[in-house]
Amino acid sequence: MKSYDSIVVGSGIAGLTTARILSQHGKKVLLLEKASILGGSLARFRVEGIPYDVGFHFTGGFNDEGTGVLDSILSLLGVRDRIHPIYFPREANHRMIFPKSGFEYIVPCGTEIVRQQLKRDFPHDAAGLDRYFTRFMEVIDNTPTLEVSGFDEFPAPLEADRVTLQSVLDECISDPIVQTVLAGLCMCYGTPPNEASFSTHCRACYGMQESLARVEDGGDAFVDALVDVLRNDRVDIRTRCTIAKCEDVKQRKVGRFVLSDGSEVSAETCIFTIHPHSILSVLPEENTSKAFRERVRDFQATNGFFTLYGTVDEMKEKGPATLASILPDTDLNAMLTCNSSEPVDGPMMVLRSPEKGSDGPVNTVTALEVAFPQTIEHWAASKLKRRAPEYYEYKRLRTESLVSRMKQFIPECRDMHVIDSASTLTYRDYLHNPDGSAYGIRQKMGQFNLFGRLPLVNIYAAGQSAILPGVLGAMTSSFFVCRRILGHEVFREYLSGKTCVSSARS
Ligand SMILES: Cc1cc2nc3c(=O)[nH]c(=O)nc-3n(C[C@H](O)[C@H](O)[C@H](O)COP(=O)(O)OP(=O)(O)OC[C@H]3O[C@@H](n4cnc5c(N)ncnc54)[C@H](O)[C@@H]3O)c2cc1C
Numbered sequence: 322m323k324s325y326d327s328i329v330v331g332s333g334i335a336g337l338t339t340a341r342i343l344s345q346h347g348k349k350v351l352l353l354e355k356a357s358i359l360g361g362s363l364a365r366f367r368v369e370g371i372p373y374d375v376g377f378h379f380t381g382g383f384n385d386e387g388t389g390v391l392d393s394i395l396s397l398l399g400v401r402d403r404i405h406p407i408y409f410p411r412e413a414n415h416r417m418i419f420p421k422s423g424f425e426y427i428v429p430c431g432t433e434i435v436r437q438q439l440k441r442d443f444p445h446d447a448a449g450l451d452r453y454f455t456r457f458m459e460v461i462d463n464t465p466t467l468e469v470s471g472f473d474e475f476p477a478p479l480e481a482d483r484v485t486l487q488s489v490l491d492e493c494i495s496d497p498i499v500q501t502v503l504a505g506l507c508m509c510y511g512t513p514p515n516e517a518s519f520s521t522h523c524r525a526c527y528g529m530q531e532s533l534a535r536v537e538d539g540g541d542a543f544v545d546a547l548v549d550v551l552r553n554d555r556v557d558i559r560t561r562c563t564i565a566k567c568e569d570v571k572q573r574k575v576g577r578f579v580l581s582d583g584s585e586v587s588a589e590t591c592i593f594t595i596h597p598h599s600i601l602s603v604l605p606e607e608n609t610s611k612a613f614r615e616r617v618r619d620f621q622a623t624n625g626f627f628t629l630y631g632t633v634d635e636m637k638e639k640g641p642a643t644l645a646s647i648l649p650d651t652d653l654n655a656m657l658t659c660n661s662s663e664p665v666d667g668p669m670m671v672l673r674s675p676e677k678g679s680d681g682p683v684n685t686v687t688a689l690e691v692a693f694p695q696t697i698e699h700w701a702a703s704k705l706k707r708r709a710p711e712y713y714e715y716k717r718l719r720t721e722s723l724v725s726r727m728k729q730f731i732p733e734c735r736d737m738h739v740i741d742s743a744s745t746l747t748y749r750d751y752l753h754n755p756d757g758s759a760y761g762i763r764q765k766m767g768q769f770n771l772f773g774r775l776p777l778v779n780i781y782a783a784g785q786s787a788i789l790p791g792v793l794g795a796m797t798s799s800f801f802v803c804r805r806i807l808g809h810e811v812f813r814e815y816l817s818g819k820t821c822v823s824s825a826r827s
Contacts, residue, residue: 325557325588327806330564331425333361334792335370335594335784337547340400344554346807346815351586352555355753359548359560362752363792367534368740370679375751376745376759378672378687379409379644382530382793390528393469394796397815405533409642414533416645417505418730418776419498426502432457432530435470437739439499446653449493453503456481456489460523467527473801475791475812481520485766487654488797489519497651504528504653505646507689510790511623511760513657518766525789535674537644560794563603570608573778590806594799595786597771598755609776617771619651622758623790624657625745627664627692627719629735632715633673633684642674645731659693662740664715666722667691670729686737688723694745716742761786764789772798773805781806 326348327513329340337360340352358364362376382408399609409415411430418425426442428435436454442448465471481489488506492499494723498536504514506526514522530548536542549809551558562582569576580585593600648668650656652711656668663723669690676685694701700712720742727734754761759783762770772787774780777804 328591332359336793342803360544402548405537442719453493486522487514593622620762622756623760626689760790
């Protein structure tokens, strides 16, 4: 039986980050991935030679000076020079379109600039906007984990952890459009304003609000860079492989891991970076309490997306990427909750991005419409590429609806040519995620997520459902879990940049 210091389960950004931090410290690591390719939601796919991202379209955390939290994280991991951010235009970070009222609002970059612009454009809410942004910045100033130096300690609870985003909006803002402009980025973590705490919203959005960037070669840039250093660190990587069973549990410690290929390994620690419901299915029932299992089962999924991938001919030469949202309503609580088993026109984010196709530069369009698995649950038992004709009819109708709205409200998308589409079932099956959600579990106020050490002492959980979703949230969770495993002193030294980043094993 081969023995490891750590097994990391899942090769999404959280798994790759965890494996890298541990291998940087000389640990012998086994990385297990259920899919045939590495990278999880970050791996790109190609159609007709055109690259498309699945779960990485933009992020906060980079800045021009190279001092953003993501700059620092990637530097610590030794891959910053492999990742090239491309910033969205600062004056037009996000265009929000409200077809019902015929209103359109362009949100710029920079929290203070947004505050001043909103006060100018909505003077009736000026005083409330000041109150909102003061509270917003209080959360940011009291969240040390928004910088790498703060990864040393988990943030102390704040008053803003105990109030919902919606209650703060209601206290400060009377205009529903202003409320939606302020809360709209909750579509990037999938929890409605009446369920998310105010602090969750501030932490999830601050980076994107300060500077929004995509990355050259998209999610593949992260995956390729991290997989290269892991191979160099001689991390054992196995695809199409997972943990089938945890055996020999003594004093709450798993002694032996039976893998899906029949082999067995032992490890001092095992870190799951997969969906909490999938973690639960592997943990031995007799070693976890009923209360624990019920808590995990009760976690609710975030929304997923119905996605269109296409191209536009306009802007032949390289232009900047742009982000627009079409919001059928201002009520984000209703729009992020499944209220009907019939598909409805949901809010959608449309990203136009210049990419390198195999035949030269191409302008891609990715349109992500909020969607829920409940609307396609009649096909839940079906498998990829073997679904009923009615499912393809559902996809055709959704495609028609999205294209018609994009052509009507986003002039640059008038000549959009659709290349492919994905439903929540597609995401479920490609990403090996049990519910097709985009962001794992909802980050509800007062909820205890699966994060850090679990009831079995050598089993840990990280990943997008642990603290916050998104590339940054998932990576941050990996740092915290590694801190626990490596010990605070070693970790503090690592954060200071003093640890030699090349593997002690090579
Ligand atoms: C459509 C969509 C758009 C998004 N857009 C953005 C965006 O623009 N910006 C952003 O920051 N975030 C975005 N996200 C969210 C972001 O992709 C995720 O939060 C993040 O990538 C999650 O990383 P992870 O490592 O936690 O999980 P994942 O990427 O889901 O990785 C988990 C891995 O574990 C594997 N796995 C599952 N079960 C097992 C098992 N039993 N054994 C072994 N392996 C297993 C999976 O195959 C997968 O490779 C988006 C997500 C989606 C779906």
